[in-house]
Amino acid sequence: MEHSGNFLTFITDHLQQFFTYTAFANVTAGHIIMICVGLAFIYLAIAKEYEPMLLIPIGFGILVGNIAFLPGLKIGIYESGSVLNYLYFGVLQGIYPPLIFLGIGAMTDFSALISNPKLMLIGAAAQLGIFGAYAIALLLGFSPSEAGAIAIIGGADGPTAIFLSSKLAPELMGAIAISAYSYMALVPVIQPPVMRLLTTKKERLIRMKPPRSVSKVEKVLFPIIGMLLTCFIVPSGLPLLGMLFFGNLLKESGVTKRLADTAKGPMIDIVTILIGLTVGASTQATTFLTAKSVGIFALGAASFIIATFGGVMFVKIINIFLKEGNKMNPLIGNAGVSAVPDSARVSQVVGLEYDKTNHLLMHAMGPNVAGVIGSAVAAGILLGFLS
């Protein structure tokens, strides 16, 4: 009888011990909040189709990262030796973003930009969002490195944001990446009011000349010259710009179809899964839910608004110097923030609201891909000055 009593105590003790290992015993309000955020991301991705390729892995990653556990079991993403920690290595060391850029290069057609090179300048103007956010971040008391890492959210480029924050402020990377991807998904919500506010009805109806056809030689030369010129100016942007243009050369050379297909297909898919999941998992409530994260989200919104402002206003200013017939529709200015192709799609949708026959998509793709180059150059500059 005594023996059975001991056995019962043994069972209850171990059940109690087991309970301490479960997430129910370790969960905090922060974890619950983050799980709700993750569920919201998954909902937006499935129900609203907002950037599902990114929001599903990130959203699920947030769920994975916020399962509360007892430290020391080599489970968490921040615990050395855990599987998630190994996968997170690619984020921490900035390995994944250049690989994603390789895929982006292999799937991007720069024809719109080559046919009308002045659209490149819109891509440069929209980087104003980065430096506007940098100034505000400094005013809010962030350190220079943190301010630089947060500011890159305005580039609307997830891989670039992850790359730069892993170098300048690794502790803020989760919040920065989540903020960047969230606002990229929300581009159709954030940009149109700013675009409408800054343009007149007459400007929104401007029709642009159709782009000229681009020869193969030009397409092949673009990645080579583009890489040499931009990297000579900003060598610190080499990992991103080098891979972007390399991917594009694989595509345009026409003789490396298999490599281009791999870069833009299976490889970018694998890296997207890994980067999305691990970035999501890095938002462990214990490290993520801080006042700084809230500040980063606020700054992210500000940077997107400033970037849109920069792009649209730049087109309006340039139009003053252009002859009638050569003018650009300021509604393509927003596409200078690089969120490809969402911001170009916003230009198209808003343009069609005012003229059902005025298709701006092809014109907007020019500044859109220029924005990718511009934000990588801007990241290189911030890295050069602040690291």
Place this chain on the structure above:
Amino acid sequence: MIKSNKTIRFSGALIALVLGLFAGNTYAQSTRDLRINELLVINDSNYVDDYGQHCAWFEVFNSAYNTVDIGGSYLTNDPANPTKYYIPKGDPITQIPPRNYLVFYADNVPTRGILHLNFTLDETNYLAIYEGNGKNLIDAIKFGPQSPDVSFGRLTDGNHEWGFLEKTTPLANNYTGTIVSAGEKFVEMDPYGVGMAVIAMSVVFAALILLYIVFKNTKRLYSINFKKLFSREPTKEAVAEIASEVEISGEVNAAIAMALYLYISELHDHEEAILTIKKVSRTYSPWSSKIYGLRNQLR
């Protein structure tokens, strides 16, 4: 064409000049990046070696951003004998991690291990590292009289400025003051980020304007006849000779004029011929069929 050729040649010369002017240092990422960083000649009560002895020591700094193996190189205190001490290869201790240090003991007791040298520093007041071929000098320092327990070194690691250091810092940074990060320095001068915005936006614009200029002119660029561009320009005599060769005789001119006159005077306002479309039917014949006349495509 001649003008555009001149422009291209001028641009080429300008680019070469700019590259020449701005060409910076090259970074070898090899033993050439090693620097003698700090030395202590009179060691009375300072750093002790692995045998607990106070002896002269010096520190080698790897200024590269990759691991450099000093094994296989030579150390000497005699300019006439560059291969005085050979650092054995293949020992993990000779692998210096990026931006890191290795200390050698100049105690003239080489039996104590590969870091103990067969010379001392006070004999010649000279120290040098040579590459594995014993000919190429990596770094050398000629120093003056030294004080006891005060080290002589580069004021900051790898820098060219030498002096007596406030603290001896074997295996550590020579600069022991407060280190201000590049970002903090930047913000000291530019607390509101206006300077950053101006500089960075200028650079972004410069990069994309450069691309704009290039791609605005790409078509012209690859339509240049480089054969013609790099061939020698003909002399005046050669031009005159070519001109005389193509000079047309009076008879030919007269013939051309006659032909033009006939062509112009034969023009009519109303043509007499009638232009129409008429279906021409041909009966089928296997002899004219294309399927028998063309070869099948190879598979």
